[in-house]
Amino acid sequence: MNLCENTAAHTTTTLLPLLPSAAAVDRLAKLINDHPLPLRPLLLRHFSSSLLLDPLLRRLFAGHALATKALDLFHFSLRHHHHPPPSPSALSATLHHLSRARDFDSSFNLLEDVARSYPSLLSPKPLAVLLSRLVKFRPFPEALxxxxxxxxxxxxxxxxxxxxxxxxxxxxxxxxxxxAQARAVFRQLHHRFPPNARTLNTLLLGFKESGHLVALDLFYHDMLARGFEPDAVTYCIRIDAYCKKGRFFDALELLEEMTKKNCTPTVQTMTTLIHGAGIVRNPLRARRLFDEMGERGLSPDRGSYNALLGSYTRVRDLKSAMELLDEMEAKGIGLDDVSYYTLFCGFKRFEELDGFWKLYRRMMERDFVPRTRTVMLLMKVFCENGRADLGLELWNYMVDKGCCPHRHALDLLVTGLCCRGRVEEAYQCFRQMADRASVPSERAFRVLEGFLMRGQAMEKVEELGHMMKGLQAFAPSSC
Incomplete structure (x- = not known):
């Protein structure tokens, strides 16, 4: 390679954005969790690129960081990093933070700010994130x-x-x-927004979620009578509805119907059927459907593997489940929180505690950060089986990763530690949550207060009371 080519290659390499390392995300998440608002002084020193924004927001969300910190972080990136600017997924993640805290006014203010500065970030996805929470907690007129x-x-x-x-x-x-409310919205607004295939599939999804198969079938046939052509999404919704009601063989008939109508099954269709086979405790059929994906020219994804894992754990075939876990890692598919949670549930249900501990160690060795429901499950099993030491280890691991576990995990850990005489360590965990401006539950407070009073640690009891009063004075109503 001559000098010019070498220079050009070097220039091209330096122009490629360097993805942030997991260690960098962990370090910055911990700094943000520990730092009081506003974050600007900290971010000016440590936040160097908007490429950090997406993984950092995900980590802060998993760690139950204050929504105002996520908003502060996004605003800082919006104003200081233009090459590249924040991504649309970063906007959605910030709205996830705000809507989980039910701060809908700040959510809309953020959308309006983005509309003025970076309108290209607006899309149906962030709107869907915001509306999904708003509809859950606000009355019908407010949603409109x-x-x-x-x-x-x-x-x-x-x-x-x-x-x-x-x-x-x-x-x-x-x-x-x-x-009923979805149909009322449809009747009220469909003249302004002409429906498409996705609109009708969405309404069909509503019937599936309500669990009324008869109503779902009636609506589906009404759609056909109006000239609607079902697609792969339509069939997947119907298959899922039948599977969740235990009507697995009816779901298989829908697969045959798809094939006859030249509607090609997708990975999601087959994954839904594998999950359905698990519901009716038929792991052999689940495996056959999984293997059939290759014959149909489909490549199983992580969701397909997780569905098959679920099928094995339902029938206590934990050996096959662990072999499948090894296969996922060998093929570079990687495990997610669903993979670990599914197996942890299987070991817990069948009281296979040796396997439970080994899987936990394996997860820690892979440097994996579990999500809230997995942390809660782990904490519950640890504390119920006299292993509060493992609960404390998990807590410290999550804090080191920049995550502050959910306050219900703190309830379990405080109770488990105090019952084994480790009141000082329980007090330090309580303080770690309070120092991050997260409000511990009244239950954790009362348990810890009671044990501190028994130990005559009155200074700490008083300090504990001041902490709770200060946090509750400034906490949002949703806490």
Missing amino acids: DAFDRAERTWALAGLAFGADEFNALLRAFCAQGRV
Whole structure:
């Protein structure tokens, strides 16, 4: 290679964005969790690129960081990092933080700010994130007002507001099984937003989530009578509905119907059927469907493997489940929280504690950060089986990763440690949560207070009371 080519290659390499390492994300998440608001002084020193934003927001969400910190972080990136700017997924993640805290006003203010500065970040996905939470916690008229406000925000950005955004509103109602309200919205607004295939599939999803198979079938046949052509998504929704009701063989007939109508099954279709075979405790059929994916030209993804894992654990075939876990790692598919949670549930259900401890060690060796439900399951098993030491180890591991576990995990850990005389360590865990401005539960407070009083540690009892009063004075109502 001559000098010019070498220089060009070096230039190309340096222009490629360097993805942040897991260690960098862990370190910055811990700094943010420990730092008081505002975050700007910290971020000016340590936040060097918007490439950090997506993994950092995910880590903060898993660690139950304050929503205001996520908002502060996104605003900082929006104003200081333009090459590249924040991604649309970062906007969705920030809205996840805010809507989980039920801070809907700040959510819409953020959307309006983005509409003025970076309108390209607006899409149906962040709107769907916001509406899905709003519909869950706000009355019907407020949801419609929020949709109107979103339409004005899109107009401010000079963007079209059409069927995809309308589908996001319908899906928010349907995901809660509130079909009657979804149909009311459809009747009220369909003349402004002409429905497409996704609209009708979304309504069908609502019937599935409500669990009414008869209503689902009636609506489906009504769709056919109006000239609707079912696609792979339509069939997948119906298959899932039958599987969840234990009607696995009816679901298989739908697969045959798809083939006859030249509607090609997808990976999601086959994964749904594998899960359905697990529900009826038929792991042999689940494995056959899994192997059949290759014959259909489909490559099993992590979801397919997780569905097969579930089929094995339901029938206590934990040996096959662990072999499948090894296969996933050997093929580079990687394990996610669903993989670990599924197996932990299997070991717990059948009281295979040796396997439970080994899987926990394996997870820690892989440097994996579990999500809330897995942390809760681990903490419960540890404390119920006299292994509060492992609970404390998990707590410290999560804190070192920049995550503050959910306050219900703290309930279990404080109780487990105090009952074994480790009151000082329970007190330090309580303080770690309080120092991050997260509000521990009243239960954890009362348990710890009682044990401290028994030990005559009155200074700590008083300090504990001041901490709780200070946090509750500034905590959002949702806490």
